[in-house]
Amino acid sequence: MKNMGSCLCKKITFEVFKFQGPIGHCHCKMCQKFHGAAFSTFAETKVSDLHWLSGQVFLKSYRAENETVRAFCACCGSSLLFESKHNRVEGTIEIALAAFDSIEPVHADAHIYTESKADWYKISDTLTQFGQYRR
Numbered sequence: 001m002k003n004m005g006s007c008l009c010k011k012i013t014f015e016v017f018k019f020q021g022p023i024g025h026c027h028c029k030m031c032q033k034f035h036g037a038a039f040s041t042f043a044e045t046k047v048s049d050l051h052w053l054s055g056q057v058f059l060k061s062y063r064a065e066n067e068t069v070r071a072f073c074a075c076c077g078s079s080l081l082f083e084s085k086h087n088r089v090e091g092t093i094e095i096a097l098a099a100f101d102s103i104e105p106v107h108a109d110a111h112i113y114t115e116s117k118a119d120w121y122k123i124s125d126t127l128t129q130f131g132q133y134r135r
Protein backbone atom coordinates (compact mmCIF):
# COMPACT_ATOMS: atom_id res chain seq x y z
CA MET A 1 0.00 0.00 0.00
CA LYS A 2 1.44 3.33 -1.05
CA ASN A 3 1.07 6.31 1.25
CA MET A 4 -0.44 8.89 -1.09
CA GLY A 5 -1.94 12.16 0.10
CA SER A 6 -3.48 15.33 -1.22
CA CYS A 7 -5.12 18.55 -0.09
CA LEU A 8 -8.83 19.20 -0.53
CA CYS A 9 -8.47 20.92 -3.93
CA LYS A 10 -6.00 18.24 -5.09
CA LYS A 11 -3.45 20.78 -6.33
CA ILE A 12 -0.96 19.49 -3.77
CA THR A 13 -0.22 15.77 -3.94
CA PHE A 14 2.53 13.83 -2.21
CA GLU A 15 3.83 10.43 -1.33
CA VAL A 16 5.45 9.25 1.90
CA PHE A 17 7.77 6.27 1.68
CA LYS A 18 7.98 5.51 5.37
CA PHE A 19 6.51 6.78 8.63
CA GLN A 20 8.48 6.67 11.84
CA GLY A 21 7.86 7.11 15.52
CA PRO A 22 4.65 6.89 17.47
CA ILE A 23 1.47 8.68 16.35
CA GLY A 24 -0.51 10.74 18.84
CA HIS A 25 -3.79 12.60 18.71
CA CYS A 26 -2.76 16.14 19.71
CA HIS A 27 -5.25 18.18 21.70
CA CYS A 28 -3.15 21.36 21.99
CA LYS A 29 -4.94 24.62 21.25
CA MET A 30 -2.76 25.33 18.21
CA CYS A 31 -3.65 22.01 16.60
CA GLN A 32 -7.32 22.67 17.32
CA LYS A 33 -7.14 26.05 15.59
CA PHE A 34 -4.99 24.78 12.72
CA HIS A 35 -7.28 21.85 11.95
CA GLY A 36 -10.57 23.45 12.90
CA ALA A 37 -11.21 20.28 14.85
CA ALA A 38 -11.05 18.76 18.33
CA PHE A 39 -7.54 17.42 17.75
CA SER A 40 -4.93 16.73 15.09
CA THR A 41 -3.26 13.49 14.16
CA PHE A 42 0.17 13.86 12.61
CA ALA A 43 2.64 11.14 11.68
CA GLU A 44 6.35 11.78 11.50
CA THR A 45 8.52 11.01 8.51
CA LYS A 46 12.06 11.82 7.48
CA VAL A 47 12.04 14.86 5.18
CA SER A 48 13.84 12.69 2.62
CA ASP A 49 10.95 10.16 2.73
CA LEU A 50 8.39 12.82 1.74
CA HIS A 51 8.13 13.25 -2.01
CA TRP A 52 6.07 16.05 -3.56
CA LEU A 53 4.19 14.95 -6.67
CA SER A 54 2.48 18.23 -7.52
CA GLY A 55 1.54 21.67 -6.28
CA GLN A 56 4.38 22.36 -3.88
CA VAL A 57 4.14 26.01 -5.00
CA PHE A 58 0.74 26.21 -3.26
CA LEU A 59 2.22 25.34 0.15
CA LYS A 60 1.99 28.31 2.47
CA SER A 61 3.39 28.23 5.97
CA TYR A 62 2.70 29.95 9.26
CA ARG A 63 5.45 30.31 11.84
CA ALA A 64 4.15 30.73 15.39
CA GLU A 65 5.86 32.52 18.28
CA ASN A 66 7.03 29.18 19.68
CA GLU A 67 9.00 28.55 16.46
CA THR A 68 6.68 25.82 15.21
CA VAL A 69 5.84 25.99 11.53
CA ARG A 70 2.56 24.75 10.07
CA ALA A 71 1.96 24.49 6.34
CA PHE A 72 -1.31 24.42 4.48
CA CYS A 73 -2.63 24.71 0.94
CA ALA A 74 -2.94 28.36 -0.08
CA CYS A 75 -5.78 27.45 -2.44
CA CYS A 76 -8.09 25.31 -0.27
CA GLY A 77 -6.69 25.79 3.25
CA SER A 78 -6.08 22.11 4.01
CA SER A 79 -3.82 21.61 7.03
CA LEU A 80 -0.88 19.50 5.91
CA LEU A 81 2.41 19.84 7.77
CA PHE A 82 3.81 20.51 11.22
CA GLU A 83 7.42 21.16 12.11
CA SER A 84 9.01 21.97 15.47
CA LYS A 85 12.59 22.87 16.37
CA HIS A 86 13.00 19.22 17.31
CA ASN A 87 11.92 18.16 13.82
CA ARG A 88 14.38 20.57 12.19
CA VAL A 89 17.25 19.13 14.22
CA GLU A 90 16.23 15.56 13.42
CA GLY A 91 15.49 16.16 9.74
CA THR A 92 11.90 15.04 10.16
CA ILE A 93 8.50 16.55 9.46
CA GLU A 94 4.98 15.69 10.57
CA ILE A 95 2.15 15.16 8.12
CA ALA A 96 -1.58 15.30 8.81
CA LEU A 97 -2.87 11.75 8.50
CA ALA A 98 -6.28 13.04 7.42
CA ALA A 99 -4.75 14.25 4.15
CA PHE A 100 -3.93 10.73 2.98
CA ASP A 101 -6.07 9.09 0.28
CA SER A 102 -4.34 5.75 0.70
CA ILE A 103 -2.18 4.73 3.61
CA GLU A 104 -0.51 1.68 5.10
CA PRO A 105 -2.00 0.40 8.38
CA VAL A 106 -0.93 2.95 11.00
CA HIS A 107 -2.49 3.57 14.40
CA ALA A 108 -2.33 6.33 16.98
CA ASP A 109 -1.26 5.00 20.38
CA ALA A 110 -1.91 8.01 22.60
CA HIS A 111 -3.62 11.33 23.21
CA ILE A 112 -1.23 14.19 23.94
CA TYR A 113 -1.75 17.68 25.40
CA THR A 114 -5.03 16.55 26.92
CA GLU A 115 -4.73 19.42 29.46
CA SER A 116 -6.03 21.69 26.71
CA LYS A 117 -8.58 19.25 25.31
CA ALA A 118 -11.78 20.83 23.98
CA ASP A 119 -14.55 20.65 26.59
CA TRP A 120 -17.00 19.54 23.93
CA TYR A 121 -14.96 16.48 23.01
CA LYS A 122 -14.98 13.37 25.16
CA ILE A 123 -12.13 10.88 24.84
CA SER A 124 -13.86 7.50 24.90
CA ASP A 125 -11.07 5.14 23.88
CA THR A 126 -8.47 3.47 26.09
CA LEU A 127 -5.33 4.97 24.55
CA THR A 128 -2.73 6.42 26.93
CA GLN A 129 -3.29 10.07 27.75
CA PHE A 130 -0.53 12.61 28.34
CA GLY A 131 -1.39 16.02 29.80
CA GLN A 132 1.35 17.59 27.72
CA TYR A 133 3.90 16.07 25.39
CA ARG A 134 4.42 12.29 25.59
CA ARG A 135 7.14 11.21 28.00
Ligand SMILES: [Zn+2]
Pocket: 007, 008, 009, 010, 011, 012, 073, 074, 075, 076, 077, 078
Ligand atom coordinates in the same frame (compact mmCIF):
# COMPACT_ATOMS: atom_id res chain seq x y z
ZN1 LIG B 1 -5.49 22.56 -1.91
Ligand SMILES: [Zn+2]
Pocket: 026, 027, 028, 029, 030, 031, 032, 040, 113
Ligand atom coordinates in the same frame (compact mmCIF):
# COMPACT_ATOMS: atom_id res chain seq x y z
ZN1 LIG C 1 -0.79 19.97 18.85
